[in-house]
Amino acid sequence: MRPEVPVAAIAHQADKLLSPDWAKVVEITPEAEGIATYWLELEDESLRQRYRFAHGQFNMLYIPGYGEAAISISSDPEKPDRIGHTIRFVGNVTRAVSRLKVADQVGLRGPFGTAWPIEQYKGRDVVLSAGGIGLAPLRPVIYEIYNHREDYGKVVILYGARTPKDLLYVNEFPVWEEKDIELMVTVDRADQDWTGQVGVVPMLFYRARFDTNNTVVFSCGPEIMMRFVVFEGLARRIPPEHIYLSLERNMKCGQGMCGHCQMGPFFICKDGPVYCYEELEPYFHLEDL
Amino acid sequence: MPDMKLTLNNEVVIQKSELDALLAAVRQQGYQTVGPVIKHEVLQYGPIEGISDLPQGYTSVQDAGSYRIKNTGHSRYFDITPGARTWKEYIYPPRKRLFTLSKENRHWERVKIEEEIPKYALVGVRPCELQAIGVLDAVLVRKDFTDPDYFARRSRLFILAVDCLHPGDTCFCASMGSGPEAGEGYDLKLTELDDCFLIRIGSDIGLAVMQELNWEPATAFCQQAAQRGLEHAARSMGRHIRDIESVPDAILDNLEHPHWIEVSARCMSCGNCTFVCPTCFCWDAVDEVSVTIKETSRYRVWDSCFNLAYSAQAGGNTRPSTKSRYRQWLSHKFGNWQKQFNVLGCVGCGRCITWCPAGIDVTEEVKVFQEVSS
Numbered sequence: 001m002r003p004e005v006p007v008a009a010i011a012h013q014a015d016k017l018l019s020p021d022w023a024k025v026v027e028i029t030p031e032a033e034g035i036a037t038y039w040l041e042l043e044d045e046s047l048r049q050r051y052r053f054a055h056g057q058f059n060m061l062y063i064p065g066y067g068e069a070a071i072s073i074s075s076d077p078e079k080p081d082r083i084g085h086t087i088r089f090v091g092n093v094t095r096a097v098s099r100l101k102v103a104d105q106v107g108l109r110g111p112f113g114t115a116w117p118i119e120q121y122k123g124r125d126v127v128l129s130a131g132g133i134g135l136a137p138l139r140p141v142i143y144e145i146y147n148h149r150e151d152y153g154k155v156v157i158l159y160g161a162r163t164p165k166d167l168l169y170v171n172e173f174p175v176w177e178e179k180d181i182e183l184m185v186t187v188d189r190a191d192q193d194w195t196g197q198v199g200v201v202p203m204l205f206y207r208a209r210f211d212t213n214n215t216v217v218f219s220c221g222p223e224i225m226m227r228f229v230v231f232e233g234l235a236r237r238i239p240p241e242h243i244y245l246s247l248e249r250n251m252k253c254g255q256g257m258c259g260h261c262q263m264g265p266f267f268i269c270k271d272g273p274v275y276c277y278e279e280l281e282p283y284f285h286l287e288d289l
Numbered sequence: 290m291p292d293m294k295l296t297l298n299n300e301v302v303i304q305k306s307e308l309d310a311l312l313a314a315v316r317q318q319g320y321q322t323v324g325p326v327i328k329h330e331v332l333q334y335g336p337i338e339g340i341s342d343l344p345q346g347y348t349s350v351q352d353a354g355s356y357r358i359k360n361t362g363h364s365r366y367f368d369i370t371p372g373a374r375t376w377k378e379y380i381y382p383p384r385k386r387l388f389t390l391s392k393e394n395r396h397w398e399r400v401k402i403e404e405e406i407p408k409y410a411l412v413g414v415r416p417c418e419l420q421a422i423g424v425l426d427a428v429l430v431r432k433d434f435t436d437p438d439y440f441a442r443r444s445r446l447f448i449l450a451v452d453c454l455h456p457g458d459t460c461f462c463a464s465m466g467s468g469p470e471a472g473e474g475y476d477l478k479l480t481e482l483d484d485c486f487l488i489r490i491g492s493d494i495g496l497a498v499m500q501e502l503n504w505e506p507a508t509a510f511c512q513q514a515a516q517r518g519l520e521h522a523a524r525s526m527g528r529h530i531r532d533i534e535s536v537p538d539a540i541l542d543n544l545e546h547p548h549w550i551e552v553s554a555r556c557m558s559c560g561n562c563t564f565v566c567p568t569c570f571c572w573d574a575v576d577e578v579s580v581t582i583k584e585t586s587r588y589r590v591w592d593s594c595f596n597l598a599y600s601a602q603a604g605g606n607t608r609p610s611t612k613s614r615y616r617q618w619l620s621h622k623f624g625n626w627q628k629q630f631n632v633l634g635c636v637g638c639g640r641c642i643t644w645c646p647a648g649i650d651v652t653e654e655v656k657v658f659q660e661v662s663s
Contacts, residue, residue, distance in 0.1 A: 015404075017438050018387050018574060018589065022397065064390050064397055065578045065585040090603045105397055222604060250602045252574055255434040256629075259571030259592070260599060262621065263607075265628035270433070286544055288613035 062107025131221025
């Protein structure tokens with residue numbers, strides 16, 4: 001019962017265990033209060049040229065002395081040399097990220113995880129529904145649609161945030177709308193200047209017009225929001241195999257060996273974070289799984 | 290030495306005193322010999338030189354939440370069943386430095402560290418523990434990812450397994466199919482009879498070691514004695530789980546059963562069961578910064594699904610209750626582990642029963658779910 005992997009194949013990796021590559025912060029775009037996008041370039045030239053990622057995958061970003069955090073990639077997969085991460089400063093590591101300046105170093109491992117299967121849905125209608133920072137892992141899909149708009153049917157983004165000040169990528173909204181991407185935005189609490197919707201994201205569903213026989217739904221946000229997105233999607237007769245969710249869990253490795261991100265039989269870091277709802281259905285309703 | 294050529298899977302007999310020569314021959318092959326030793330009134334694993342270091346005459350008295358060693362003065366060397374420690378610490382260290390970085394001009398440089406990976410000969414690996422190493426192999430040496438540190442340590446191991454003739458009071462390896470006879474994966478396997486050791490050769494290195502020794506062909510009498518001993522051991526297991534094939538579904542079909550609340554009222558969420566478990570593999574990674582802030586080292590340390598921080602994330606804790614954490618542990622070991630790695634996560638060693646301060650007995654908990662689903 002000795003392990004059957006050729007020694008030579010991994011012997012040279014013995015000191016590579018969980019060891020990051022180095023990237024430089026090349027630009028910081030403030031997005032909202034306590035949220036910014038960090039644009040990173042891998043320092044090593046050949047690594048930078050080889051690096052590729054798919055829509056919805058994530059990297060483990062490492063700040064020496066603080067630790068690692070799993071951060072989804074929010075930039076365009078067609079431009080993999082500049083990797084964007086939209087980060088909310090909320091934990092130990094991400095607060096350390098908030099103190100970084102341009103030209104500072106960040107450790108990077110990745111990309112990890114499954115991707116939104118957007119390219120399988122060419123010619124169909126697409127509904128993207130996001131809550132809060134959940135728009136970040138969907139932005140690569142928006143780039144894909146934006147770059148190849150003629151490949152897709154009707155595209156609707158249903159997006160909500162706590163307050164108008166918490167909305168991400170607001171400068172890009174007009175650019176998206178110019179490309180015939182319909183945008184419906186809601187907030188939990190309005191301020192004096194807000195003239196849009198107030199309420200939760202799933203509520204936007206009934207206003208969206210799309211061909212229910214020919215639509216895919218991608219959703220990322222708080223689990224309670226996604227639960228109702230699934231409910232609304234199924235109510236509109238979108239089959240479970242055309243609903244995809246991206247889940248979040250505590251992650252340490254990205255390779256299904258630290259155990260933290262388990263949910264039922266899944267390691268969210270390698271079997272997810274993007275799941276077809278059909279696959280999740282037996283587990284998604286279980287509390288605190 | 291008799292005029293017979295030794296080959297793989299041969300069974301031979303050596304005098305007990307010849308074990309010293311056996312260990313010396315193993316060291317000759319470049320291994321450090323580690324084995325069972327009594328320390329702090331508990332059985333642990335540590336460096337051994339020869340037969341005099343072994344816990345001859347000792348036995349352990351174990352029950353849910355209780356462990357005592359007793360010297361009954363018997364003559365056997367490998368009779369005492371394990372304590373809290375596992376061989377896991379030799380192949381998957383509780384604390385391992387991943388790397389050290391030093392900062393110069395806002396730039397992190399990796400500090401070169403020479404680390405030689407030790408070659409251990411594990412002496413006295415019991416059948417359940419041998420199976421546990423096989424379970425760790427399935428988790429950490431996979432097609433899609435292999436832990437290079439584990440692999441390096443694991444592939445340098447020499448394993449001297451021992452059949453378990455006197456299982457302990459919390460043992461249930463016969464139910465899990467991992468004992469009392471040692472399965473595959475050893476270099477040498479030893480069965481301790483009254484006046485000799487019966488030895489079976491499992492690998493080429495094991496063969497090379499045996500060629501150095503004074504051995505005799507095994508007689509049918511010895512082989513029958515070993516067989517009788519193993520049959521008796523299987524009958525005298527302290528604990529049982531019946532119909533193990535039904536367990537994964539019995540648990541996974543009842544994830545919302547009220548019994549989880551009942552058991553969580555007894556569970557203290559201390560994590561003892563996970564740290565004494567020979568197959569629990571979860572870890573955390575932590576940074577330690579030098580006082581000058583110029584240097585930081587990253588370590589991988591064992592973690593437990595019973596720790597609150599284990600499932601903490603920005604959006605809140607995904608397993609905030611003891612109920613959810615105990616359910617994760619039991620349903621992983623006896624259910625989802627099989628879905629993930631095609632093997633159950635439990636080998637029936639009984640440590641989690643013995644070392645649970647609340648005396649929670651997994652065999653009893655599993656039974657409850659079998660009953661409600663039948």
